[in-house]
Amino acid sequence: MKAAPQAQLRLLDLQGLDSALDRLAYRSRTxxxxxxxxxxxxxxxxxxxxxxxxxxxxxxxxxxxxxxxxxxxxxxxxxxxxxxxxxxxxxxxxxxxxxxxxxxxxxxxxxxxxxxxxxxxxxxxxxxxxxxxxxxxxxxxxxxxxxxxxxxxxxxxxxxxxxxxxxxxxxxxxxKDVPDDLLALYEKLRGQFSGVGAAALLRGQCQGCHLALNTVDLNRIRAAAPDEVVRCEECRRILVRTPESGL
CATH class of the missing domain: 1.10.287.1700 (Helix Hairpins)
Structure with a gap:
């Protein structure tokens, strides 16, 4: 799947808002x-x-x-x-x-x-x-x-x-800033993985499963085009690259 880097970054904003909504729903229930x-x-x-x-x-x-x-x-x-x-x-x-x-x-x-x-x-x-x-x-x-x-x-x-x-x-x-196909994948993954469909890659670590990626996976991501949507090999969530990813 392809998506502009800026659109992928917006996934992190979306995930933050969805997590906030999940916390609010939990507060309401409890x-x-x-x-x-x-x-x-x-x-x-x-x-x-x-x-x-x-x-x-x-x-x-x-x-x-x-x-x-x-x-x-x-x-x-x-x-x-x-x-x-x-x-x-x-x-x-x-x-x-x-x-x-x-x-x-x-x-x-x-x-x-x-x-x-x-x-x-x-x-x-x-x-x-x-x-x-x-x-x-x-x-x-x-x-x-x-x-x-x-x-x-x-x-x-x-x-x-x-x-x-x-x-x-x-x-x-x-x-509105996220393409339909990327949004659909994100929503599907959110449903599968406890409400978290996208996570930042921070200093070589997936912030979804909090596991450090091995060298092979990091090299694969380094080689991927900026508009390629990459996934964590451990948790399968969408990995969003940022300047702090450590690539």
Missing amino acids: LPEIAETERLEARLAELRDSVVAAETEVSDLDREQRKAEQDVDQVRVRADRDQKRLDSGQITSAKDLGNLQSEIASLQRRQSDLEEVVLEIMERREEADGRVTTLRAEQGTVQEELGEVAKRRAVAQQQIDDESAATGAARTAVV
Whole structure:
């Protein structure tokens, strides 16, 4: 392939711009705000699940408390009824009186036990309510943090977009100075070799693979016409000769 030396030199300008665009694209993909957003969103998902679990526990405890309070009321009603029978004086049999007194004492103990159950449930419900409150407060905090991160990410991304636009405009201007066939080869090589299709030959070393050329290859390049497009024998990238090539 043939191309004017000046056109080949423009490949280095093009490569520099393309490398800059690649770095900008990498920055865009790896903004620290992206990882921070993912972390915060994961935490929000955890908090949503925790809130649902805590609210479900509160609801279950509400039902449990109502059932326990109903049991207390039933025992209390029965104990009050027996106490009224005892106080009425209608029961004269010593055996019946003893049985009734025994039943009242048993109901009182049962009522006391059930009231302890109610208190224990109320304490558990208060703890569950506290967890819901704490979790919801953290949800709000994380949401605020997520909003701040989104703002920082938008600013950083806008800076990258502006720089990319300017670099892209400069690239468009450079492309006009590169022949179509040379540009096509450069683009093909860029796709094959990690975005680097052309490299300078600097003091006998290819700046694409950073390997020093042997004497045979250097002599071959020295003998090549100025408009001949030469390639690195090691990495096959386009080698651009400059005054610093060491030829």
